[in-house]
Amino acid sequence: METLGLCVVCNDKATGFHYSVESCNGCKTFFRRTVVNDQRFKCQGNGKCVIDKSVRCACRHCRFQKCLRVGMDRSSIQSDRDKIGFTKRRRKDEDYSHRNAAVAQGGTPCERSPCDNLPITSPSFDLNGELETLYELEQRCSRVRLSTIELKGALKDAVFKTDSILNDHQLIDNCQPIPKVTDLRRGTREEVAYWHRRDIMLMIEWAKAQPLFLEMSDDEKLILLRNSSISYMMLQQTFYSDDYGPDMMVLPSGAYVHRAPKIPVFRPLMKRMMDQLMLPMRKWQMDPIEYTAVKSIIFWNSNLPGLTPSSKGKIKETRNSLLNALHTRISSQNVDPRKAAERFGRMLLLAPQLSSMTVISMENMQLATFFDLANFDNFYKELMIDDDPTNRSDDHYD
Numbered sequence: 602m603e604t605l606g607l608c609v610v611c612n613d614k615a616t617g618f619h620y621s622v623e624s625c626n627g628c629k630t631f632f633r634r635t636v637v638n639d640q641r642f643k644c645q646g647n648g649k650c651v652i653d654k655s656v657r658c659a660c661r662h663c664r665f666q667k668c669l670r671v672g673m674d675r676s677s678i679q680s681d682r683d684k685i686g687f688t689k690r691r692r693k694d695e696d697y698s699h700r701n702a703a704v705a706q707g708g709t710p711c712e713r714s715p716c717d718n719l720p721i722t723s724p725s726f727d728l729n730g731e732l733e734t735l736y737e738l739e740q741r742c743s744r745v746r747l748s749t750i751e752l753k754g755a756l757k758d759a760v761f762k763t764d765s766i767l768n769d770h771q772l773i774d775n776c777q778p779i780p781k782v783t784d785l786r787r788g789t790r791e792e793v794a795y796w797h798r799r800d801i802m803l804m805i806e807w808a809k810a811q812p813l814f815l816e817m818s819d820d821e822k823l824i825l826l827r828n829s830s831i832s833y834m835m836l837q838q839t840f841y842s843d844d845y846g847p848d849m850m851v852l853p854s855g856a857y858v859h860r861a862p863k864i865p866v867f868r869p870l871m872k873r874m875m876d877q878l879m880l881p882m883r884k885w886q887m888d889p890i891e892y893t894a895v896k897s898i899i900f901w902n903s904n905l906p907g908l909t910p911s912s913k914g915k916i917k918e919t920r921n922s923l924l925n926a927l928h929t930r931i932s933s934q935n936v937d938p939r940k941a942a943e944r945f946g947r948m949l950l951l952a953p954q955l956s957s958m959t960v961i962s963m964e965n966m967q968l969a970t971f972f973d974l975a976n977f978d979n980f981y982k983e984l985m986i987d988d989d990p991t992n993r994s995d996d997h998y999d
Contacts, residue, residue: 603752605617606994607621608623608624608728608898609622609623609624609655609671610622610625610664610667610668610671610673611627611628611652611653611858613627613628614653614812616629616812619673620632620673620674620675621673621677622671622673622675625734627733628664628668628730630733630736630737631665631668632668633737634737634899635661635665640661641661642660642661644660644662644663646663648662648666649661649663650662652664652667656732663681663956665836670945690704693761718909730922731926732890732893732894735893735894735897736890738807739892740975741770741773741810742767742803742806743841744773744776745767745773745803745983746774746803747778747779747798747853748777748778748779749776749777749778750771752768752798752799752802752806754802755980756984758981759802759806760805760809760819760823761819761886762809762920763775763809763815764809765806765810766806767806767810771950779853779854781923782854785849785855785857786847786850786857786858786939786969787856787857788857788858789856790975792852792856792929793852793856793858793905794977795836797981800833800834800837800838801830801833801834801980801984804826804829804830804833804834805826806836806839807824808826808900810823813915813919816912817912818909818912821907821908821909821912821979823984824905824907825900825902827903827985828902831958831959831986832885832899832959833896833899833900835874835878835955836878836892836951837896837960838953839874840852840879840882840892841853841880842876842879847879847880848860850871850874850875850879858871859935864974866968867969869961870911870938870958870961870965871961873958873961874956874958876980877915877947878951878953878954878955878958881947885947887948891930891931891948893949894948895927895948895949896919896927896953897972898924898927899951899955901916901919902916902919902920903920911952928941931944932945956996963985966981
């Protein structure tokens with residue numbers, strides 16, 4: 602296998618040849634976003650700023666000029682690609698009664714596209730290189746999630762096939778969105794199971810798009826995925842749920858899960874998902890950058906049994922770097938240090954809450970299977986029901 606060198610723009614570790622030059626994901630994403638959004642920057646210095654991995658975000662003008670100077674090709678980027686950025690989701694409490702009344706009457710509260718929550722405008726701030734890369738990956742993940750691209754296959758085929766569909770830019774650029782949602786309906790078992798499976802398969806593709814994951818052994822990959830699969834799914838579905846009040850988690854197809862599902866055994870978990878995940882994230886107005894950072898911090902857990910010392914060290918380093926990046930990002934958005942610290946702490950507290958909810962979810966699955974209350978396919982059982990409970994870990998930060 603060809604050994605990659607350093608990024609010709611910032612001297613970080615290259616991840617491949619992007620836009621005709623050997624470069625890292627951060628510089629690749631920066632170049633693409635700048636061209637797609639037709640951004641213009643102004644240097645605050647003399648136009649000769651040093652661009653290095655430690656300070657690459659300091660001057661965007663000089664960084665972009667260096668991208669061009671080393672040979673990055675504008676023409677290789679499709680001009681009609683959706684712009685990169687984010688918009689705030691609807692969170693107004695005064696809309697609750699109107700929407701719920703419309704749903705209760707079988708009406709159509711509003712016609713909205715499943716792509717409504719996708720980022721569409723450019724952020725007004727520069728990002729740490731790691732967050733920049735993860736944010737761009739989240740964009741692709743969201744685009745695939747809300748498309749007609751089929752995600753299917755056996756667990757081992759999905760995990761051990763190293764190529765991630767999220768790295769197939771041609772496929773993603775040409776994918777078709779799922780139909781617009783014009784009304785809501787209570788989700789059937791089959792619909793809810795479909796989105797559970799789709800989101801878990803997307804987690805696998807998301808993980809495979811990250812170089813560190815590909816460095817893990819097959820056993821270590823499964824350990825990381827098993828530990829995070831339920832947390833990832835719960836975080837994804839609550840964060841991206843359209844806001845139709847405090848009692849409904851809405852899936853992209855318009856199917857919703859109510860706070861009080863018909864099967865009683867699932868009610869305590871749904872209550873906690875809404876009260877401890879969905880509603881707090883709305884109250885905080887958690888944005889997609891914070892979300893993708895938290896999701897990654899939770900995934901990269903070095904405390905799991907079965908990981909080699911070498912892998913534990915790399916994972917710990919990655920998580921610590923993400924923690925620092927998230928803290929820096931939150932601090933840059935909050936002038937008051939106390940408010941920044943409080944917001945940072947709230948984000949991190951999602952991890953132990955998700956860990957606790959994962960245990961409840963596992964117990965629910967086993968009870969539902971035993972009493973034939975719900976059906977889980979082999980993919981579910983193989984990934985999420987691990988016979989050895991010591992392979993899971995309570996999450997804490999080193």
